[in-house]
Amino acid sequence: xxxxxxxxxxxxxxxxxxxxxxxxxxxxxxxxxxxxxxxxxxxxxxxxxxxxxxxxxxxxxxxxxxxxxxxxxxxxxxxxxxxxxxxxxxxxxxxxxxxxxxxxxxxxxxxxxxxxxxxxxxxxxxxxxxxxxxxxxxxxxxxxxxxxxxxxxxxxxxxxxxxxxxxxxxxxxxxxxxxxxxxxxxxxxxxxxxxxxxxxxxxxxxxxxxxxxxxxxxxxxxxxxxxxxxxxxxxxxxxxxxxxxxxxxxxxxxxxxxxx
Amino acid sequence: xxxxxxxxxxxxxxxxxxxxxxxxxxxxxxxxxxxxxxxxxxxxxxxxxxxxxxxxxxxxxxxxxxxxxxxxxxxxxxxxxxxxxxxxxxxxxxxxxxxxxxxxxxxxxxxxxxxxxxxxxxxxxxxxxxxxxxxxxxxxxxxxxxxxxxxxxxxxxxxxxxxxxxxxxxxxxxxxxxxxxxxxxxxxxxxxxxxxxxxxxxxxxxxxxxxxxxxxxxxxxxxxxxx
Numbered sequence: 001x002x003x004x005x006x007x008x009x010x011x012x013x014x015x016x017x018x019x020x021x022x023x024x025x026x027x028x029x030x031x032x033x034x035x036x037x038x039x040x041x042x043x044x045x046x047x048x049x050x051x052x053x054x055x056x057x058x059x060x061x062x063x064x065x066x067x068x069x070x071x072x073x074x075x076x077x078x079x080x081x082x083x084x085x086x087x088x089x090x091x092x093x094x095x096x097x098x099x100x101x102x103x104x105x106x107x108x109x110x111x112x113x114x115x116x117x118x119x120x121x122x123x124x125x126x127x128x129x130x131x132x133x134x135x136x137x138x139x140x141x142x143x144x145x146x147x148x149x150x151x152x153x154x155x156x157x158x159x160x161x162x163x164x165x166x167x168x169x170x171x172x173x174x175x176x177x178x179x180x181x182x183x184x185x186x187x188x189x190x191x192x193x194x195x196x197x198x199x200x201x202x203x204x205x206x207x208x209x210x211x212x213x214x215x216x217x218x219x220x221x222x223x224x225x226x227x228x229x230x231x232x233x234x235x236x237x238x239x240x241x242x243x244x245x246x247x248x249x250x251x252x253x254x255x256x257x258x259x260x
Numbered sequence: 261x262x263x264x265x266x267x268x269x270x271x272x273x274x275x276x277x278x279x280x281x282x283x284x285x286x287x288x289x290x291x292x293x294x295x296x297x298x299x300x301x302x303x304x305x306x307x308x309x310x311x312x313x314x315x316x317x318x319x320x321x322x323x324x325x326x327x328x329x330x331x332x333x334x335x336x337x338x339x340x341x342x343x344x345x346x347x348x349x350x351x352x353x354x355x356x357x358x359x360x361x362x363x364x365x366x367x368x369x370x371x372x373x374x375x376x377x378x379x380x381x382x383x384x385x386x387x388x389x390x391x392x393x394x395x396x397x398x399x400x401x402x403x404x405x406x407x408x409x410x411x412x413x414x415x416x417x418x419x420x421x422x423x424x425x426x427x428x429x430x431x432x433x434x435x436x437x438x439x440x441x442x443x444x445x446x447x448x449x450x451x452x453x454x455x456x457x458x459x460x461x462x463x464x465x466x467x468x469x470x471x472x473x474x475x476x477x478x479x480x481x482x483x484x485x486x487x
Contacts, residue, residue, distance in 0.1 A: 009329045010374030060325050061316055061334070074312065075344030077261070077386050078337055082313070085333035092327050124261045130382040134329065 002099065007133040012092060014136055019099035020223060021136060023110040024216075026144035027187055028165040029154045030205045031212065032108050035144070038213050039220070043104055048224070051098040053090060054108035061086040076121040076169075083114050084131050091135065099136075104224070111135045112198060116190040120183065121170060139223050142216055143195050144205035148185050155180065265389045271351030272476055272483065273388055275362035277444065278396030279437050280418060281403030281410075282458045283465070287396065288360050290466045291473065300356045300483060303346075307361035310341035321417055328373035331417070335366055336383050347388060354483050363387045364395075364451060368443035372436060373423060391476050394469060395448060396458035400438055404430075 002014040002021065024032045040050045065082050074082065098105050111132040118128045155161060161176040163169075167183025168176065195202055203215050274291070276284040288304075295302040308317060317334050320326040326334065350357050363384040370380045407414070416422065419429045420436025447453060454472065456465050477483065 007376050007379045009327075011327065012329070060320050060330060073345075075341060077344055078310075078312070078340040081333060081337040081340050081383075085316075085330055085337055088327075088329045088333050089325075092329065122261065124263070124385070127261065127263075127382065127385050130379065130385075133379065 002136040004136050005129075005133040009088075009092070009134050012096060012134075014096070017096065017099040017136070019101065019103045019105060020140075021095070021099060021105050021107070021138040022220060022223075023107050023112075023138045023141045024144065025109060025112050025141060025191070025200065026205060027146065027151065027184060027191065028162070029151060029158065030144045030146050031209060032144060034209050035213060035216060036106055036108050038209070039106055039216060042213075042217060043106075043220075046224075048104045049102065050106055051094065051103045052106045052108065053094055055083065055086070055113065060089040076118070076123060080114070080118040080121075080123060080128065080131070083117075087111065087114065087132075088134065096136075107138075110138065110141070112141070112191070112194050112200075116187055116194060119190050120167070120186045140219060141198060141200045142219060143191065143200035143202050144212065145191070145195075145202050146188075146205040148181060148188060150206055151184055152177075152181065261386055263385050264387055267348070267351070267388045269348070269351040269388070270354040270483070271357060273347070273351060273357045273359070273390045274392050274394070274473060274476075275359040275364075275390045276394045276396065277362060277364045277453065278398065278458060279400070279403050279440055279444070281406040282396035282398040283406070283462070284394070284396040284458070285360050286462065287394070287456075287465055287469060288358055290462075291469055292358055294470060295356055295358075295473075300477070301354070302356040302358060303350050304358045304360070305342055305346055307359070307365060308335065308338055310338040310345075312341050313338040321415075324416060324422065326417070326422065328370065328375055328422075331373065331422075332366065332370040332375050332380065332383070339363070339366070339384070340386065343387060351388060356477070356483060359390075362390060362393065364393065364444070364447055364453070367447060368440045371443050372420065372439040392472055393451060393453050394472075395444060395453040395455050396465075397444075397455050398458040400434065400441060402459060403437065404434065 002017045004014060008014075024036060026032050036052050040052050043050045061082060065086060095105055095107070115128050115132060119125055155165070161180050165183075166176050166180040167186075168179050171179040171182055174182070194200070201219055203212060203219075205212060276288045278284040292302060292304055308314070313334065317338060320330065320334060347357055347359070366384060367377065367380055371377045414429050414433045419433035420439075421429060421432050423432075423436065425435040426432040444453075448455060456468060458465065
């Protein structure tokens with residue numbers, strides 16, 4: 001059962017969604033993808049089916065955005081709408097079907113990153129909020145928070161400065177370092193505001209990944225119901241009834257044995 | 261970010277609206293020829309023509325990947341690109357800009373596809389308010405006759421085939437365009453659209469249009485003159 005932020009899309013029913021929608025937010029280079037990888041493995045080990053997804057991966061628009069960004073020629077309103085189109089496509093074709101099928105959907109960024117980027121570029125906050133109002137409200141939003149001083153060494157010593165992550169479209173007169181600093185400071189400021197408004201679960205992203213992972217696990221455990229028939233370490237007092245699916249599986253394998 | 265009605269620019273923006281087969285493109289072409297002959301710096305901008313976004317839209321339409329939501333958003337993206345890179349700079353430079361279809365096309369189509377009307381209006385909140393928005397009003401049957409005389413068959417999205425109204429393209433077109441007409445009628449008072457009777461002779465309609473455009477041009481002091 002999910003609801004949107006106020007706008008319903010035709011043909012997109014959110015009432016029968018049984019899966020969980022978990023969002024990881026945070027600025028560039030904060031370690032989101034590492035955590036997504038760890039969480040996916042952990043959740044699967046627990047018996048949950050997981051869909052991991054992120055921004056600009058949709059079949060419809062993903063390539064178009066990438067190409068357009070290579071030429072650096074998109075205006076700020078256009079870029080916001082291009083991303084919103086991409087998000088809608090992923091929502092309808094990936095996220096909602098997976099939630100309907102009972103998956104845990106782990107998403108690397110969500111509408112909040114899109115909103116923060118647009119607002120840093122000076123777009124009207126009301127307009128920016130409105131265009132994303134069709135998004136389903138997540139079950140949990142984890143925000144990996146870091147200060148710009150801790151962020152800079154990560155950028156310098158891992159992948160260098162990226163044109164867009166440095167906001168060079170905004171501060172083209174500056175060098176990449178100054179621009180990165182200004183842009184990320186403004187972005188973090190927007191994230192802090194959104195964190196309050198949308199009730200983010202704020203996690204300090206400075207410690208090493210294992211520590212962050214433990215906090216995320218604890219947070220996710222709270223929102224996931226334990227799956228039925230989950231094996232426990234302590235022996236159950238009575239033999240539990242086998243689940244229907246298990247019985248069907250046993251019957252099927254017996255059937256195969258008889259045929260062989 | 262300036263909103264609808266907030267832009268203060270020396271140029272003039274004239275747009276034409278109406279269903280397919282209303283004759284609006286013909287009228288705009290005639291207006292264009294006249295303005296050029298009069299020496300105005302005049303630029304024509306077509307719906308759904310941004311080079312950056314066009315490929316995506318084309319692919320989506322060809323493969324029928326578009327839902328009402330992505331149809332709406334990709335057209336808004338296209339329009340934003342044209343607005344930011346074309347329409348606004350040209351109007352600032354004092355040009356006369358002519359648009360074949362404008363935001364009202366999106367409002368009519370998207371509402372007919374079940375999108376929230378308030379949401380769409382806000383989505384296009386960055387658009388420049390036209391100097392005059394002409395609406396070419398025509399009965400559905402006349403429009404259908406004109407189209408079927410001119411070409412064979414309707415396109416998938418044009419006929420609203422994505423909505424599953426009917427398996428027959430002709431019937432689907434009729435139902436879908438009927439909905440669009442209703443939406444246009446509602447917008448006439450909402451956006452003060454200037455109604456032109458599109459069943460009148462072409463010359464009569466053009467005369468009416470030129471008179472109204474001329475009135476708006478003589479008020480403008482610094483319109484760019486074509487080199």
